[in-house]
Amino acid sequence: MCAHAANHAAVTRICSELSQKSGAGIMQEILSLDNIFLALDSEPHEDAIVRCGNILVDSGYVSPNYVEGMLKRNRSFSTAIGNYIAIPHGEKEYKKDILKTGICALTYPDGLSWDGETVYLVIGIAAQGDEHLDILNNIVDKLDTGEDVVRLVQQNSKQAIYDLFIGSEQ
Numbered sequence: 001m002c003a004h005a006a007n008h009a010a011v012t013r014i015c016s017e018l019s020q021k022s023g024a025g026i027m028q029e030i031l032s033l034d035n036i037f038l039a040l041d042s043e044p045h046e047d048a049i050v051r052c053g054n055i056l057v058d059s060g061y062v063s064p065n066y067v068e069g070m071l072k073r074n075r076s077f078s079t080a081i082g083n084y085i086a087i088p089h090g091e092k093e094y095k096k097d098i099l100k101t102g103i104c105a106l107t108y109p110d111g112l113s114w115d116g117e118t119v120y121l122v123i124g125i126a127a128q129g130d131e132h133l134d135i136l137n138n139i140v141d142k143l144d145t146g147e148d149v150v151r152l153v154q155q156n157s158k159q160a161i162y163d164l165f166i167g168s169e170q
Contacts, residue, residue: 030102030103030132031103031104031105031166033159033162034059035103036106036158036161037106037107038156038158039107041110042108042110043112044113045086045112045119048108048112049070049071049088049124052070052104052124053067054067055124056102059104060099061102061126062090062102069091069094069097070090072090072091073089073090074115080115080119082146083148084111084117084120084149084153085120085122085149086121086123087136088123089125095128098128100128103125103126104123104124105123105124105165106121106122107122108121108122108153109154121143121153123139134166138166139164143164
């Protein structure tokens with residue numbers, strides 16, 4: 001099994017085991033429309049990680065030190081999980097820099113090169129506990145193929161991304 005398939009399988013397994021621990025209200029608190037950025041120009045993946053980190057800082061989810069933890073995590077193990085998705089997040093030692101759980105989403109219609117993979121959807125994560133797992137579960141369930149991700153990115157809609165992430169899409 002390739003590393004990306006193993007990543008995807010691990011995310012699916014963890015999310016399935018823990019998805020009952022948070023409710024829709026919590027999911028809505030950890031993602032806002034203001035933290036979804038559409039149709040960004042391609043950039044080096046390290047810049048996308050920093051962009052995610054800065055959004056999380058500006059939104060009050062993390063202290064600035066967490067951004068270094070996100071970069072460090074990707075250097076030790078790629079946060080590209082396949083299906084054109086990357087989920088940058090900090091290493092365990094940076095959990096102390098998380099003020100509250102939150103996520104952000106960035107779309108890159110032309111794609112980014114991420115450790116040899118093409119990525120169109122970047123989901124920055126800062127998680128104190130398991131509150132983010134319902135969102136990850138929705139992402140894994142609804143964006144099962146690369147074609148699903150491309151379709152979502154091409155919609156160029158904050159509301160579509162938000163609804164899919166929190167599980168209220170039609």
